[in-house]
Amino acid sequence: MAIPANNKYKFYKVRPIYTAIRNRRLELSMEEELAVGETMIPLTGKLSVKKYVKGKPSPWGIKMYMLCGESGEAYDFILYQGASTEFQISLLKEFGQGSTVVLQLAQRIKNQMGHKIYFDNFFSSYKLFQALKQEKICATGTVRANRFANPPLIPDKEAMKKERGFTEEICSADDITLVKWVDNKTVVLGSSFIGKGEIDKVERWDKKESKYVTIDQPEIVKCYNHGMSGVDLFDQLTSYYRIFIKSKKWTLKAIFHAVDFAVEQRWLEYRKNASAIGLPTKKIMDLLHFCMKLADVLVLSGMDPSNRKRGRPSATPPDTSVQRRRGETRPPEEVQYDGTTLASS
Numbered sequence: 001m002a003i004p005a006n007n008k009y010k011f012y013k014v015r016p017i018y019t020a021i022r023n024r025r026l027e028l029s030m031e032e033e034l035a036v037g038e039t040m041i042p043l044t045g046k047l048s049v050k051k052y053v054k055g056k057p058s059p060w061g062i063k064m065y066m067l068c069g070e071s072g073e074a075y076d077f078i079l080y081q082g083a084s085t086e087f088q089i090s091l092l093k094e095f096g097q098g099s100t101v102v103l104q105l106a107q108r109i110k111n112q113m114g115h116k117i118y119f120d121n122f123f124s125s126y127k128l129f130q131a132l133k134q135e136k137i138c139a140t141g142t143v144r145a146n147r148f149a150n151p152p153l154i155p156d157k158e159a160m161k162k163e164r165g166f167t168e169e170i171c172s173a174d175d176i177t178l179v180k181w182v183d184n185k186t187v188v189l190g191s192s193f194i195g196k197g198e199i200d201k202v203e204r205w206d207k208k209e210s211k212y213v214t215i216d217q218p219e220i221v222k223c224y225n226h227g228m229s230g231v232d233l234f235d236q237l238t239s240y241y242r243i244f245i246k247s248k249k250w251t252l253k254a255i256f257h258a259v260d261f262a263v264e265q266r267w268l269e270y271r272k273n274a275s276a277i278g279l280p281t282k283k284i285m286d287l288l289h290f291c292m293k294l295a296d297v298l299v300l301s302g303m304d305p306s307n308r309k310r311g312r313p314s315a316t317p318p319d320t321s322v323q324r325r326r327g328e329t330r331p332p333e334e335v336q337y338d339g340t341t342l343a344s345s
Helices: 013-028 089-095 097-109 126-133 221-225 229-240 250-276 287-300
Strands: 035-040 058-068 074-079 116-119 138-142 167-171 175-184 185-193 202-204 211-217
Touching: 013 074, 013 250, 035 097, 035 221, 035 229, 035 250, 058 229, 058 250, 074 097, 089 097, 089 126, 097 116, 097 126, 097 202, 116 175, 116 221, 126 138, 126 185, 138 221, 175 221, 221 229, 229 250, 229 287, 250 287
Parallel strands: 035 116, 116 138
Antiparallel strands: 035 058, 058 074, 138 185, 167 175, 175 185, 202 211
């Protein structure tokens, strides 16, 4: 494929398929709780924008910034391609890359009441919380204290001397709340709509005592853990039945990842629609059976199943008078009545 003139998009070879997927994602109505995170297109071959993200199931590959709901549905994404990534220049100059990702993906929910967005400390900054609050978007995320002008929180050394489950809360003049919580180590979270809130009891493993102990957990931690599960669930579902190829070419890896992406998301839509029409849970296909049926329908679509036989083709013409044998498998309804397949009753 010839490179277009003045091209700056590194993934132009696979752009049509990802544009089609994104356009479909943009048509969907979004859930109340959303999460921004990173996912990877696995790649071990050579590519100038290949990245390493620690902790991911496939740490090497092409990075994608995702906007996902708690169900694992993706509502928007950005393919990272270094300096030429399609970020809004005005946002990039004012907020930096991490915050720009959140603001760009959150544009669909501007001035819409009820949405909550979660992200980790790679994206968070004080200016980001302020900007989201101005757009009436509730936000919560882990934060790095040095991005909040070193707020007057208890130092980590002193906090670790406190009992496990210790919580400290401070609030700014514009109602941006920071909470420091002591678990195995200290963690700082920020939010524009929640703080310490109601204290829950949770079990944690204690290495010194070699047993589970019950400690206090602030409400902001509970909300964050629940809200951030969407991107992890997306990664989990994609990894179950990933198409395997030996090639290390980034184009093939990106194309087959797009197929996995589209199938997984379509299954989530199918499951939601099946529940909406009251289909019994036992009749709702799981992801594996959905993939198998989809593959079957795509293979048989436009074919005449009456002529399909195992083994080498016969030299004699088929006998059209032979009726379907009892117990013979019928093709799926989607191809029985597609106007092309000849399916006898």
